[in-house]
Amino acid sequence: MIFIGCHLSVSKGYAAMGETMVGFGGNTFAFFTRNPRGGKSRELPPEDASALLQLLEREQFGPLVAHGSYTMNLCAAKPETRANGLDMLQKDLQRMEALPGNYYNFHPGSHVGQGAEAGISLIADALNQNLQSEMQTTVLLETMAGKGSEMGGTFEELRAIIDRVDCQERLGVCLDTCHVWDAGYDLVTDLDGVLTEFDRIIGLERLYAIHLNDSKNDLGSHKDRHEKLGLGCLGEAALKRIVTHPALSGKPFILETPNDDEGYIKEIQMVKDWVELA
Ligand code: FE
Ligand code: FE
Numbered sequence: 001m002i003f004i005g006c007h008l009s010v011s012k013g014y015a016a017m018g019e020t021m022v023g024f025g026g027n028t029f030a031f032f033t034r035n036p037r038g039g040k041s042r043e044l045p046p047e048d049a050s051a052l053l054q055l056l057e058r059e060q061f062g063p064l065v066a067h068g069s070y071t072m073n074l075c076a077a078k079p080e081t082r083a084n085g086l087d088m089l090q091k092d093l094q095r096m097e098a099l100p101g102n103y104y105n106f107h108p109g110s111h112v113g114q115g116a117e118a119g120i121s122l123i124a125d126a127l128n129q130n131l132q133s134e135m136q137t138t139v140l141l142e143t144m145a146g147k148g149s150e151m152g153g154t155f156e157e158l159r160a161i162i163d164r165v166d167c168q169e170r171l172g173v174c175l176d177t178c179h180v181w182d183a184g185y186d187l188v189t190d191l192d193g194v195l196t197e198f199d200r201i202i203g204l205e206r207l208y209a210i211h212l213n214d215s216k217n218d219l220g221s222h223k224d225r226h227e228k229l230g231l232g233c234l235g236e237a238a239l240k241r242i243v244t245h246p247a248l249s250g251k252p253f254i255l256e257t258p259n260d261d262e263g264y265i266k267e268i269q270m271v272k273d274w275v276e277l278a
């Protein structure tokens, strides 16, 4: 058994995404809380939330992994951009409260010339303004490829952010396999070593979700270009070891591969087969 799904569009509503994923053969999904590039968010009426919650229960879905907007940069150099990001974070987390028990993942941000130290403290400040122990959502920092001034390209940077957050019980990490590989962690020849390193620096108990992607680029390329499963530099054998690794079992795996619906349906089935035949 594995929790596997992909990103879905919220354009037809929230419960509709659950129906779509049942049709795809999956049992979790991700969605952008607002247009990934623009700022508009989709309202979540109570009827839609309760219809989705019923479906999640009935179909025994794993936790959902909502995704914050790419435009949300909590450590931007411009105060207006930071304020805008804070506003998105606050509203997104408010909306997520209607779907208790699920996850909200976001890209830590880019420090754009201010330096990693400044980035870490701005991201932690934003989280300290928004995380509370009464919340029903766990907020996840995504591991990043370390492109440009992007934060979260090393486990140490994520640890440094976590260390400065007061409400750590509502904070975790989402491991993106393409990003981690592009950041220089060798998931192909040393998966155990990477997970041991993750455990030593961050702690595996903070790992809540996986973005399951192949990568178009080589180890340490810092590029962040996703590939379909098995067609990239990670390859099928390494991805199989990832989805069947005991340290990762029971966590939601989200595909963010360049696919249409047909492609996602095939990949979901393929991953289920890998787990079943392992
Ligand atoms: Fe992401
Ligand atoms: Fe990702």
Ligand code: ZN
Pocket: 176, 178, 179, 224, 225, 226
């Ligand atoms: Zn990516």
